[in-house]
Amino acid sequence: MSDYVYLLGIVLAPLTGAVLCLTLARNNQLQRYLALIAAAIAWFCSLNVLSEVIRTGAPVIYRLGAWDPPYGIVLVGDSLSALFVLMASTVVLGGILYAVHCKDRCVTYPAFMTLFLCMATGLFGGFLTGDIFTLFVFMELMVISSVILVAISDNRLGLEAALKYLLISSMGTLFLLIGIAAIYATFNTLNMADIARLLSAGERPILSVAAAVMLMCAFLLKSAVFPFHFWQPDFHTTAPTPVHAVLSSVVVKVGVYGLIRMTTLLFTEEAIVIHNILVVLGVIGIFFGSLGALRTYDAKRMLAYSTFGQIGFILVAIGWGTPIALVGAIVYAVNHSFVKSALLMLTGVVSSRTKTKTAALTEIGGVGHQMIGTGLLYFLGGLALAGVPPLNGFISKVTLIQGGISAQSWIVLGLTVGAGLITLMYMMRTWQLIFQRKPDEQTVGLKDYGDSLLAPALLIAICVVLGLYATPLIEFVNGVVTYLGTPQIYISAVLGG
Amino acid sequence: MVEFTLISSLPFVLALLIVWPPVRALLGRGGQTLLLTSAIALMLVVYLGYFPYVANDQVLKLDLPWVEALGLHFTLYIDGLALLFGTIVVGIGVAVTLYTGFYFDDDQETGRFYTLLMAFTGSMLLLVFAGNVLTLFIAWELTSVISFLLISFKGAKSEAARVGAMRALIITGGGGLALIAGLLILSAAAGSTQFETILNTDLRSHPWYMGFTVLILLGCFTKSAQFPFHFWLPGGMTAPSPASAFLHSATMVKAGVYLLLRLEPTLGGSALWINALIGIGLITMLIGALFALQKRDLKALLAYSTISQLGALVALIGMPESAGIKAAVIGVLAHALYKAALFLMAGIVEHSTGTRNLDKLGGLRPLMPGAAVITALACLSMAGFPPMLGFVGKETLLDAAQPEGLLTTVPLIVMIISSILTVAVSARFAWDLFFAPAKADHHEHFHRPPLGLIISTGALAFMSLIGGVLLGPLIVPLIDAAVQKEFTLYLFPPEGLASPVFQTSLAVLALGGGIFAIRRWWLTWPDLPIPTGNQAYEWVIGAVNTCGDLLLRTQNGKLRHYLITILAGLALFIILLNFALGNLVQLRNLNFAFFNPPIDALRIVLILLAIITGLGAIILKKHLMAAISLSIMGYSVGGIFLLEPAPDVALVQILVETLATVLIIIMIARLSAKQREAILSVRFNHRYSVIRDVVIAASIGTVVGLFALIAVENRPVSSSINRPIALHYLQNTYRDLKITDTVGGIVTDYRGTDTVLEITVFAMAALGLLTLLTRPESRELIYGKAVQDIDQDFKKQVRLAEQAEREYEKELGVAQNERAESRMSTPLTRKIAALVLPFALLISAAHVLYSGVAPGDGFTAGVVAGLAVALWYVVYGYFEARERLNWLVPGRVVVLGLVLTLANAIMPEVFGGQFLEHITLSETWSPAGLHFASTLFFEIGIFLTVFGGSSIIMEAIAHPRELEERDIE
Helix, strand or coil, rough: CCEEEHHHHHHHHHHHHHHHHHCCCCCCHHHHHHHHHHHHHHHHHHHHHHHHHHCCCEEEEEEECCCCCCCCCCEECHHHHHHHHHHHHHHHHHHHHHHHCCCCCCHHHCCCHHHHHHCCCCCCHHHHHHHHHHHHHHHHHHHHHHHHHEEECCCCCHHHHHHHHHHHHHHHHHHHHHHHHHHHHHHHHEEEEHHHHHHHCCCCCHHHHHHHHHHHHHHHHHCCCCCCCHHHHHHHHHHHHHHHHHHHHHHHHHHHHHHHHHHHCCCCCHHHHHHHHHHHHHHHHHHHHHHHHHHHHHHHHHHHHHHHHHHHHHHHHHCCCCHHHHHHHHHHHHHHHHHHHHHHHHHHHHHHHHHCCCCECCCCCCCCCCHHHHHHHHHHHHHHHHHHHCHHHHHHHHHHHHHHHHHHHHHHHHHHHHHHHHHHHHHHHHHHHHHHHCCCCCCCEECCCCCCCHHHHHHHHHHHHHHHCCHHHHHHHHHHHHHHHHHHHHHHHHHHH | CCCHHHCCHHHHHHHHCCCCCHHHHHHHHHHHHHHHHHHHHHHHHHHHHHHHHHHCCEEEEEEEEEEHHHCEEEEEEECHHHHHHHHHHHHHHHHHHHHHHHHHCCHHHHHHHHHHHHEEEEEEEECCEEEEEHHHHHHHHHHHHHHHHCCCCCCCCCCHCCCCCHHHHHHHHHHHHHHHHHHHHHHHHHHCCHHHHHHCCEEEEECCCCHHHHHHHHHEEEEEECCCCCCCCHHHEEECCCHHHHHHHHHHCCHHHHHHHHHHHHHCCCHHHHHHHHHHHHHHHHHHHHHHHHCCCCHHHHHHHHHHHHHHHHHHHHCCHHHCCHHHHHHHHHHHHHHHHHHHHHHHHHHHHHHCCCCCCCCCCCCCHHHHHHHHHHHHHHCCCCCCCCHHHHHHHHCCCCCCCCCCCHHHHHHHHHHHHHHHHHHHHHHHHHHCCCCCCCCCCCCCHHHHHHHHHHHHHHHHHHHHCCCCHHHHHHHHHHCCCCCCCCCCCHHHHHCCHHHHHHHHHHHHHHHHHHHHCCCCCCCCCCCCCCHHHHHHHHHHHHHHHHHHHHHCCCCHHHHHHHHHCCCCCCHHHHHHHHHHHHHCCCCCHHHCCCCCCHHHHHHHHHHHHHHHHHHHCCCCHHHHHHHHHHHHHHHHHHCCCCCHHHHHHHHHHHHHHHHHHHHHHCCCCHHHHHHHHHCCCCCCCCHHHHHHHHHHHHHHHHHHHHHCCCCCCCCCCCCCCHHHHHHHHHHCCCCCCCHHHHHHHHHHHHHHHHHHHHHHHHHHHHHHHCCCHHHHCCCCCCCCCHHHHHHHHHHHHHHHHHHHHHHHHHHHHHHHHHHCCHHHHHHHHHHHHHHHEEEHHHHCCCEEEEHHHHHHHHHHHHHHHHHHHHHHHHHHHHCCCCCCCCHHHHHHHHHHEEEEEEEEHHCCCCCCCCEECCCCCHHHHCEEHHHHHHHHHHHHHHHHHHHHHHHHHCCHHHHHHHHCC
């Protein structure tokens, strides 16, 4: 059994970076660049993992502590987790790049970069782990780091939002823990491949359904899906911009990833019922999130609600359950991450120029009038989010619709496509408000400099490239979905034989 | 074909070129105009030259793969129809490009407009040449987006421009969504996204025909401004005039018409198609003409007249047996020529006089004789006066609507009425603007339009005349290529005056003239009471907004509501899944062996104690008593673990319980009785809230209890496929690790990564607390409205705040010390505390060193040492304890612990092993029964992290800053 060390590197680089940042607590500037290097190494490792998975066509694993599964903990890089972790590490790299030049006060705190990197560790590990209890631990690391990052935000409301999320999230933790306990009690193993093997061998102990519900609810809570979404707008909006960019784009995808895993690998029999629930919740989420985004009072909050809606699109596609629809879900998830993080950073760039660092719609009218580059990027990002060609959002939309056609779920397809118009409405309205009109007389004067445009520009470039040259992504995801159709590959790659 | 593609991409290349300000500066305005106009003119010549290649239904094709997995190809499919539309685009484009060079006062605006204009030209050409539905859709959306930018071209200043642009985008974007869904369903039905395949498939009998046709029609109708979506077009008149002429009359709004023409061979002829197209088309035609008649604003008048004409085209395409195709194609060409000229003329008039209002304008002929001639020509064509091209258009239109049955007389009548109204509109535009006497001295500021504007407009108007006169040699070959059916086309019918169509035409002209003559009478009428669609739009938007507001109300900030909803959701899903999978039924078959456990007096006592103290924690009114009761419950559970026997778990349980109790007691001591009462009153603020809380708590307890029972009763047994990992650990710990404590082995070795992560979580929580406490006060934080004008006295404020803070802390310190002395600090307790810490550290060291052979490990060691520190804070008070503990910097201890842990974990990897691999450093050398392995460093790291972390938490809780709130109260 060969161990692929880059897999470890993805998790270890940010964790080591976090600890090293702590030892350099006195030199904030150095901390920032160290964090950037750590994120870059993680990104490089995830690129390696992806290319290795493509090259060998089989999952790669790393046995932590050299214990063979199912007795020890393994990291598993299959095509699904490799794709998600590459997406996540790209956005995290962007987020840290943004933070390096960020003018927020909280970035100067000694623990900021450490917490950021710990959040990234939890995120990457959550995608990679092949052990269901380690998944829980990684999620805890992610939750506690993000809670503190929000609590120390420059936004005074951050503390309250963080506290609320901590309490609500502990519900999710409870769900997950009960689910894991139920699984362990019934199967006496924590290794996902082992659980899948037992489930596919026809073992259906009574608690397996309970475990499925608990895991599903925990993942739904992580992705802020109705009715578990209440924490999300407050928590995301008050986060510091670079953190918000990561939270609203890739951290919410942990739940999506978990749902895909549990319906394709573990609970393949229960999947039909879960799929129906996901479609209903997805449609509710689409409208709740989109309408919320349309009517809320703050540009950052709008994007947080928008994430709520966009997750709905992904859930609907997972819920349709056909292979084509699943391709749509994964492509949508990947593309949305880049667009959303870029848009959040652009909003941050704009509000960093105002003296009160606000993104309230009543106060940032016309603020971006002179910011041509930012305006152009925001326009592109808005169109990408609304699925206008030739940007990557369009590719997502097409795969989503093709998924709906393949499922012949006409009413839901109609609702889903129709709701896309609301996205166009709120994005373009906000663009007009911030960038097109001239500022009012009473608008507070602007600072001469704000946050750097580098990170969002790179992310928008990714959106453009993924729109114009989508073949590699689509074909890769097609391969992923074919692979997910036979969970036996995963099981034998982890357990051998 | 490659050459054709390259030359068609010229506009995109030019757009990319002039988007750079340096290039613009280099070329200057004249250079830009010259370059772009000649480029587009070159394209016109090339396209005309390509007509022979598409005659006789030949098709030019190009197919490049793009995103094949989606069926997206870069495909060009150029038949006569596409080439004719392309020729119209570049033909009108030449005039508009030239015109633009003279239209704007500002060079910056010219450059910006040119960029958008070129991008639009390229997109529009891609739209008409596309041979793949997705390629077509991409171009379709691009035109919508550029149209949005052009309508809001003056959006910086004009609210109307922004609103109009948004409205246009929402309508065409919404149509775009319907269209993409329709096209994808169509492709799924036809099995291909390529037009070549779709056009050769008969889809009229497909079960999805109804669905995708309706969706595609929605897309076409919104784009081509059909009733009831027509209102975006007049709203889009805030665009600069060349954009209105190009996008909103000649080309973009014809995209819907083009797609209908494109798909007519494969979708047309069904009852749905005929009824929808003729019905909607005729309504649009009539309404457009009626509204056009009433408008005072030149561009609004032209916009409604365009809507009317678009309605006519749609109705023609819907005629059964493809009878109207010829008329539609000629109509597109004729309309593009005269309407673009008139829009450009409206721009000239506005440019020269400063207004577009017909009530204020008049008598412009002496001032602009050339413009008068041009307008007259264009209006004659619009009215359908021989020998203009518009006349041919109207002849073919009336010919296509020849009554053959009773039903088809309705279209004919509507078309005749609309034509009559159009004649009146044309007359009004030309006559009232140029030939009627001037209304007032509104032409004081008149300045002559630049020659470039007149020439470019004139060229289009003269083409209307030349096209009519030289119909045979010039126009017929173009139409011939575009229309697949056999047809005849002539300026004057061979029957001469005997032709009924010709007679009708003349009658229409006469009646239209009559209506125009009595305009003084009907111009005073109030606006027609026809719903415009605008109100419906506003209503829908309002309803959507209201829905959003209502939904946002659920986000009320009340944590209690959130949690209840979450639990309700969980309950719902449990029920749903259980019912769906029939698992509830199985519950009945369960046999709970729990009720006959091994009878054991100690066990029973402990269980009873746990139950009684658990209830006590709820019932007891004194907080301290409740807290102690709760902790006794925890100890009882620990006792049960001890009997199980699970000494490791019991140890951790008891230590954590102690730590929690200490924390709770310290916190209770810091809150005043009043505050605690206030908290209680919040909990019981409503009569039913107690019942509700009890119900929720009881249900959760029942469900979780049931879970536990089932889990205990259904422990898996070793079978051929299931090998429980617990068994494996128990059997192999000594073999693998040379230690006897299996729990310790799992924690530091088998699942060591979990431990690394968990202590990181612990460290992050502690560091977060530290950061929260040491960060600047929130009053310094810059956010929101509250702090404006910070720059002036920000620093002063901060300095004052800091000073006040220092004095305050000094005062508090004294107070705290006094309080502490009076309460806990006796000579005895001080002695005990002083002794406890070294002892605790000693116990910790033992736990760490012997973790492999006895219960207790780095974590318990850290908690024990942390408890001793807690005792110091309690006994000595915050300030003295800090002074005595000056050697202990908890933050650094945490960092040290993390560094050690990670270094230990990484080290094997560096030397060719695995992350966290177990390394026995010495098999033989084991002084005092010590197992000397890598885990030892791991345990030390865990100890340091937990110790440092709990010290931070203790310090945070003991910090007197918290007193501030109480003093305020």
